[in-house]
Amino acid sequence: MREVSQAVMTGLGVAAYLLRKQGVPMAPLILGFVLGDLMEAYRGSARHWPASWSLSSARMRWGCCTTRNTIRLSWRLIFLDDAVASYVIAHELAHLEHFNHSKAFWKEVERLCPDWRVQLAKLNAAKVLPELEEVGQ
Secondary structure, rough: HHHHHHHHHHHHHHHHHHOOOOHHHHHHHHHHHHHHHHHHHOOOOOOOOOOOEEEEOOOOOOEEOOOEEEEEEEEHHHHHHHHHHHHHHHHHHHOOOOOOOOHHHHHHHHOOOOOOOHHHHHHHOOOOOOOHHHHOO
């Protein structure tokens, strides 16, 4: 319990801790709750809402928005701060309105996540994250 008390435990931090302790079978449940809550925080402010969202095992992308109005989020977001993961979600929600990286897109990202530049810098500084099999080791 000592390692928990010394860590700053955000929602995703708790999920990462539980994932390490409970193992891979708990991952979808933990992630679904935590990322679902972060998604829901945007329900009132997002101009468009995805038909569905799911977890992905993407190694190079944190999130993905499809032309079918769906969003996929990498399970690796579990190792980042809630604010950074929220930026990824805002970024993908903005793609539902602007399927590009135009000025209008970035304006929508800023409307949803005013400190997006700070969060993007943190995201860009993040290291490559482990495979699920490596988490419990």
